[in-house]
Amino acid sequence: MMPSAMDTTASAATPASPELRRIRALAVGGLVALIALGLAWELWLAPLRPGGSLWALKVLPLCVPLAGLLRHRLYTYRWVSLLVWLYFTEGVVRGWSDRGTSQVLALLEVVLCLLLFTACAMHVRLRLGPRKKRP
Template sequence: MHGALHKYFHWGAIASLAALIVWCLLWEMLVAPLHPGGSWVALKAVPLLIPLYGVIKRDVYTLQWSSMVILLYFTEGVVRGYSDTQAHSALMAWGEAAIVCVYFFCAVLYLRPYKQAAKRMAKELLAKVNPTK
């Protein structure tokens, strides 16, 4: 993969993760809180801070596990997008799902060359260990 494109996927992952943190806070505190003045649901943004440093530092392991965990936020976005009766809240939910999609695809596409290299190395190692195959 071209180096510049790879860099864009990294920056896309950082930007979308940061955007999701801000989006969740705005949604639950200002735009469409469950209770006037905000709610404890805004704390759902806190777990997103855990992978942020690793994503910024290009930690492959962090990008791998966070791309799976982030799907919980996608699920919430879709469920609340269909079920919330307030239009503002439903719109925020669909926005959450969209931001998660951006993060997921950026993370997966950033990780793709690493996965290909790991497969290649495993194949070479297997060929050394078992030269008859």
């Protein structure tokens, strides 16, 4: 039997455990920090051009899942754990190739991506619970 859409998206039906609330706070905090870092990096801290850069638009895809994370949408936690690898890759590449402030910001981006991925993966694991093996 397939789980219904209600099983994977319902949040108000079952109260969240304290551990799940902490993990959710980590995920939301990591996502907001990644958005703030991307904006600050491209507009003020190390812009490619004086006065800011259009590269700040790279954070727009990160704004989309924020509402889903706040609503405990399991599907959102799943796909954010995949989306974050794009930003992780950017951080690794820029951390390797850039120097100075940009390199430090890139390493911070990598750390935030790892935090967000770990929080999303833990959230999904806790929500799904132990699954039985099928014969």
